[in-house]
Amino acid sequence: xxxxxxxxxxxxxxxxxAVTTLTLEAGTTTVVLGASGCGKSTLLRLIVGLITPDSxxxxxxxxxxxxxxxNRLRHDIGYVIQDGGLFxxxxxxxxxxxxxxxxRRPERWIAxxxxxxxxxxxxxxxxxxxxxxxxxxxxxQRVSLMRALLPDPSILLLDEPLGALDPITRFRLQDDxxxxxxxxxxxxxxxxxxxxxxxxxxxxxxxxxxxRILQQxxxxxxxxxxxxxxxxxxxxxxxxxxxxxx
Amino acid sequence: xxxxxxxxxxxxxxxxxxxQASINVGSKRFTESYVIAxxxxxxxxxxxxxxxxxxxxxxxxxxxFAALKSGAIDIYxxxxxxxxxxxxxxxxxxxxxxxxxxxxxxxxAAGLPFGFxxxxxxxxxxxxxxxxxxxxxxxxxxxxxxRLGLSQEFLNRKDGWPALREAYGxxxxxxxxxxxxxxYEALAAGGVDVIDVYTTDAKLGRYRLRVLADDRGxxxxxxxxxxxxxxxxxxxxxxxAALERLQGRISNQRMIGLNAQxxxxxxxxxxxxxxxxAESDAxxxxxxxxxxxxxxxxxxxxxxxxxxxxxxxVFGSLALSAAIGVPLGVWAAGAPRAGQxxxxxxxxxxxxxxxxxxxxxxxxxxxxxxxxxxxxxxxxALLPIVRNTQSGLCDIPPGLKESARALGLPTGARLWHIExxxxxxxxxxxxxxxxxxxxGTATIAAFIGAGGYGERIVAGLAVHDxxxxxxxxxxxxxxxxxxxxxxxxxxxxxxxxxxxxGVRGGL
Numbered sequence: 001x002x003x004x005x006x007x008x009x010x011x012x013x014x015x016x017x018a019v020t021t022l023t024l025e026a027g028t029t030t031v032v033l034g035a036s037g038c039g040k041s042t043l044l045r046l047i048v049g050l051i052t053p054d055s056x057x058x059x060x061x062x063x064x065x066x067x068x069x070x071n072r073l074r075h076d077i078g079y080v081i082q083d084g085g086l087f088x089x090x091x092x093x094x095x096x097x098x099x100x101x102x103x104r105r106p107e108r109w110i111a112x113x114x115x116x117x118x119x120x121x122x123x124x125x126x127x128x129x130x131x132x133x134x135x136x137x138x139x140x141q142r143v144s145l146m147r148a149l150l151p152d153p154s155i156l157l158l159d160e161p162l163g164a165l166d167p168i169t170r171f172r173l174q175d176d177x178x179x180x181x182x183x184x185x186x187x188x189x190x191x192x193x194x195x196x197x198x199x200x201x202x203x204x205x206x207x208x209x210x211x212r213i214l215q216q217x218x219x220x221x222x223x224x225x226x227x228x229x230x231x232x233x234x235x236x237x238x239x240x241x242x243x244x245x246x
Numbered sequence: 247x248x249x250x251x252x253x254x255x256x257x258x259x260x261x262x263x264x265x266q267a268s269i270n271v272g273s274k275r276f277t278e279s280y281v282i283a284x285x286x287x288x289x290x291x292x293x294x295x296x297x298x299x300x301x302x303x304x305x306x307x308x309x310x311f312a313a314l315k316s317g318a319i320d321i322y323x324x325x326x327x328x329x330x331x332x333x334x335x336x337x338x339x340x341x342x343x344x345x346x347x348x349x350x351x352x353x354x355a356a357g358l359p360f361g362f363x364x365x366x367x368x369x370x371x372x373x374x375x376x377x378x379x380x381x382x383x384x385x386x387x388x389x390x391x392x393r394l395g396l397s398q399e400f401l402n403r404k405d406g407w408p409a410l411r412e413a414y415g416x417x418x419x420x421x422x423x424x425x426x427x428x429x430y431e432a433l434a435a436g437g438v439d440v441i442d443v444y445t446t447d448a449k450l451g452r453y454r455l456r457v458l459a460d461d462r463g464x465x466x467x468x469x470x471x472x473x474x475x476x477x478x479x480x481x482x483x484x485x486x487a488a489l490e491r492l493q494g495r496i497s498n499q500r501m502i503g504l505n506a507q508x509x510x511x512x513x514x515x516x517x518x519x520x521x522x523x524a525e526s527d528a529x530x531x532x533x534x535x536x537x538x539x540x541x542x543x544x545x546x547x548x549x550x551x552x553x554x555x556x557x558x559x560v561f562g563s564l565a566l567s568a569a570i571g572v573p574l575g576v577w578a579a580g581a582p583r584a585g586q587x588x589x590x591x592x593x594x595x596x597x598x599x600x601x602x603x604x605x606x607x608x609x610x611x612x613x614x615x616x617x618x619x620x621x622x623x624x625x626x627a628l629l630p631i632v633r634n635t636q637s638g639l640c641d642i643p644p645g646l647k648e649s650a651r652a653l654g655l656p657t658g659a660r661l662w663h664i665e666x667x668x669x670x671x672x673x674x675x676x677x678x679x680x681x682x683x684x685x686g687t688a689t690i691a692a693f694i695g696a697g698g699y700g701e702r703i704v705a706g707l708a709v710h711d712x713x714x715x716x717x718x719x720x721x722x723x724x725x726x727x728x729x730x731x732x733x734x735x736x737x738x739x740x741x742x743x744x745x746x747x748g749v750r751g752g753l
Contacts (some may be wrong), residue, residue, distance in 0.1 A: 048652045074654030085649030089667045089742035098663060128254050131744035149654075 001026035001187045002047060002155065008057035009042055009211075016042045017211045019056075026154070029181045029188040031202030033195065033234065039211040040191040044157045047189070048079050060155070075103065076147025078156045078186075082163045084140040086132040092143045093128040100150055110150075117146045120180060138169040145177070149184065155182075156188045164199065174200050195235055207231050269295035269482060272310050272322035272695070275303040275704060277428070277505050278446060280365060282323040282470065282496075284519035286489060292523075293488035299549075302515070303704045304695030306399065307332050309614050311473075313695060314615050315352055320478045325364055325468035329356055331405040338405065338466025350476065358472045361494040362446055362501040365468040366400065368458045369443045371433060375456040382459035383414055386440065394421035395429055395438030405466065406442075413464045446498055448505035469494070496522075512711060543717040548701070552718075555697035557723065559618070559688040563623035564681050571628050571680075572673060575635020576661065585636060592629040600626075600690045608694055619688070619696035626687055627680035634676025638669030667742050674740060678733040685726040689718065699725075 002024040009017040017039040024030050032040045045051045046058055049070040058065040060073045079085075086095045094113070100110045118125050121142040141161055148156060161177070162170045176223060178201040181188050192198050198205060199219050207214045207230075208221065215227045226232040269290050273283035280302050290298035301319060304310055311333055313319045326345065330336040334348050346355050368383055375381070378389055386392065400406040401423055410416070424432060429441040430449040443450065443457065450457070450712035471488070479486040496504075504522060507513045513521075574592070578585030595603075600622065642665060649666040666673070692700030702718025705711070738746075 017300060045648075050648050050651060071654045071656055074652060077652075077654075079649070079652040081645060081649065084647060085645050085652075087646060087649070087664055087668070087744075089670075089744045091664075091744070099655065102655060102659050102663075 001061060001136065002189070003059045004043075004046075005057050005059070007046065007053045008059060009046065009051065009053050014037070015211045017046065017053075018041070019211075021084075021181055021214060022206070022216070024187055024189060025204075026187050027185050028204055029190060029202050030204045030206060031117070031198040032189065032191045032206045032208060033193065033198050034208035035193060035234070038208040040193075040208055042211070044079075044159050044189065044191060045209070047155075048074060049158055050078055060206060069240055075099070075151055076153045076155060078145075078151075078153045080141070080144045080148050080156075080158045080161045082160045084132070084144035086135075086140055086144055086147070088132050091129055091131055092139075092170045095143060096128065096150055098147075103151065105151075113150055114146070117149055118146070120149075120183065121146050122176060134217075137165050138173055141165070141173060142176075145180070153187055156184075156186045158190045160191055163192070170197075177201055207234060249293075265748070268299050269321065269478065270319040271298055271300045271483060272304050272313055272319035272470070273300065273302050274306060274310055274322070275693075277448065277508050278305075278444070278470075278501065278675050279323055280515045280705065281504050281508060281518055282360065284515040285492065285522060286321065286323070286472065288516070288519050288523055289488050289492060290485045293485045295484040296482050298485075301695050301697070302701060303692065305533065305614065305693060309608060309694060312608070312612070313614050314354060314473060314475060317475065318613065318615055321472055321474040323360075323470060324356065324473040326356070326359075327365070327405065327468040327475065329471075330466070332403060346549040349473075353476050355476045356473045358489060358493050360470045360492060360496040360501075362496050362498045363467050363469050364444045364446045364501070365465050366406070367443050367445055367448075367460065367465065368440055369433070369455045370440055370458065371436075372454040372456045374439060375458075380456075382461040382463070383410075383416075384461050386416060386458070387414065387429055389629060390417040392439040393437075394418055394440045395424035395432055396421045396442050397426040397429065398423045401424075410464055413462055442742070446505060448502060448509040451502050451506055452510060468502075502554045509711075512713070515705075519683040540713060540717070543702075543713055544720065546717070549721075552697060552699050552701060553721070553725075556685075556688055556699050556722070559619055559623060559691055559696060559698050560681060560684045560725075560729070563620045563688075564627055564677065564684055565625035566620070566624045567680055568677055570624075571631030571676075572635050574628075575632045575673070576639065576666075578632060578636040579639035589629075589633060589636065592632045595625040596629045598625075600687060601693065604690065604694050612696045615696050618694060619691035623684050623687060623691070627684055630676040630679040630683070631673070632676075634672045634679075635669065635688040638672030638676075639665055641672070642668045668745070670741050671745065674733070674737060678730065681729045681733060682726050684723060685729055689722050 004019045004022040007019045123142050206216045261440050271283045271287045273279040287298040287300040330340045432438045507518045578588045603622045608619045650660045689700030691706040699718045701721045706715030
């Protein structure tokens with residue numbers, strides 16, 4: 001579905017990404033884990049074509065991503081970032097439907113799809129009349145997810161979508177997002193540095209460090225058969241709360 | 247006012263400003279020219295055949311001549327010496343028929359001598375001239391320590407200072423340039439010793455001055471005549487017949503009196519002209535000076551026309567600047583290297599002094615009035631709009647720009663739906679800045695006959711009439727405040743609701 005072949009990206013002398021090969025199967029939810037600056041965001045930005053690789057190719061459904069086909073391929077990709085990236089001058093409704101209107105989808109289709117997605121992300125329809133500045137952090141991320149899903153893309157990229165939320169909202173959205181991913185059956189790539197969150201929403205996992213992929217596989221493999229001491233260290237770097245019996 | 251109504255008003259302005267079947271009378275920027283042109287305009291009006299529009303103080307000789315050739319005006323008062331030397335490059339000895347043969351090639355003619363001559367002369371204070379024993383211009387050679395203060399026009403014209411200096415072998419290489427309006431005061435105060443005067447200057451009658459004899463017969467006669475388009479007498483025969491009756495009616499003394507009424511007694515041009523025309527015998531009885539109140543001045547008969555012209559100047563140029571400045575700003579934001587050049591060019595235009603820019607545009611377009619004035623205001627209004635558009639676009643948070651790209655919106659749609667609305671506030675602020683600056687700068691346009699409130703300022707400056715000057719400056723200031731207020735209203739209407747105060751930014 002998405003493959004990267006010998007992709008590298010540098011910023012000056014700094015290697016931001018060096019991936020020999022990475023394949024994301026259709027319909028799976030892959031979580032990319034790693035510390036800040038490990039190249040996880042660079043990976044997503046390369047796939048959505050916001051930056052171009054210095055070498056190597058990114059394939060979306062077999063097609064090599066380039067300048068000419070980028071906009072067409074983006075219509076098959078939903079992209080959600082940490083703050084939502086909602087346009088402050090447009091209402092939540094207009095944010096959600098902007099692309100569909102530009103693509104001249106029928107009004108009826110847009111209305112049905114909006115209602116369907118609002119139910120999916122559990123947002124009351126009247127909330128959509130508000131502007132981003134009038135929404136809570138959790139509502140913004142739900143609206144942002146609606147916007148990403150509206151054209152019914154087959155790929156969904158999420159760059160630390162829950163990173164800026166308070167713990168309770170974050171806990172709730174982890175459940176909701178996991179359920180939504182299971183319901184929509186899309187190729188999901190979810191970036192986070194929170195191991196518990198990753199384990200909760202993902203089915204396959206990629207651990208990155210300094211632009212390289214250290215290990216890719218199911219969570220059990222990361223836990224029991226780490227390919228690198230860093231993988232063990234990263235996975236186990238969690239604190240138990242005193243008195244927590246679980 | 248709704249934007250739609252504003253637009254309708256702007257569309258109507260040119261129609262409101264345009265006259266019906268009318269004779270356009272021009273004048274130069276000094277009292278005598280204003281008064282004679284006003285006498286001409288009133289004479290035409292009373293003939294009842296056509297309307298007469300007086301465009302007061304359009305500029306210097308070159309500008310009036312260009313306006314006459316282009317048909318912007320039909321007629322203006324001129325002097326035979328100026329026609330011969332300045333306009334046709336002839337010797338001052340050329341007679342009126344000689345001049346007319348040559349003027350015919352331009353479709354112009356000169357005629358109807360009024361009866362006075364406004365020649366150049368040099369003048370000194372009577373007491374000082376008596377002590378030094380200076381009677382004639384050739385006597386000046388013996389006193390190279392005397393300080394000359396000459397008007398810029400006299401210093402620079404072919405038949406002025408350079409020729410005079412050569413004819414008399416005068417010792418001064420570069421005399422001081424002095425505004426003619428200030429020269430008499432400077433002379434009276436002893437700041438300078440010798441000034442150039444016109445033989446009909448109002449102040450010749452008031453100060454104790456000695457006009458130096460032109461002992462070598464250097465200064466040619468400057469008979470006041472009308473310079474006009476040849477078709478004018480044919481198109482308006484009754485008006486012309488009325489004008490012919492003015493021939494020989496104004497002596498030098500009479501003209502000094504008329505000039506003094508305006509400059510020293512503060513009578514309006516039109517009142518002075520009306521009194522002159524009313525006195526059929528016209529022999530010396532000076533009319534009682536009619537003082538005007540400030541309100542009468544402010545809301546004089548020309549108020550609506552000046553307002554219309556001023557609005558057209560400000561908003562016509564502003565529309566053009568916005569139409570071109572916003573795309574330039576978009577370009578500058580998208581291509582930083584080109585952007586530096588664009589901003590530098592717009593910035594350079596801003597630094598050109600307004601009079602120099604007007605003069606250049608008059609030469610460039612070959613016409614005077616609205617066109618070059620709009621051009622100059624357009625250039626001045628460009629920088630704030632381009633700069634604010636560019637910086638407004640560059641200041642959009644990168645996350646929002648990337649979100650728009652990641653959505654798969656093409657460049658044009660991103661600009662239209664996302665980037666321009668997000669930069670709406672700084673862009674509108676730039677347009678507002680330009681509008682307010684334009685209201686002030688548009689007053690300069692009167693120097694090249696484009697009208698507006700500046701017409702009163704120019705007239706006020708020309709005759710040292712502070713009330714007249716204020717009557718032009720005040721409405722311009724009020725208009726600037728009004729424009730500011732309207733744009734503040736417009737802010738609420740154009741800035742997207744999500745960006746206004748009270749709604750927190752989404753990112």
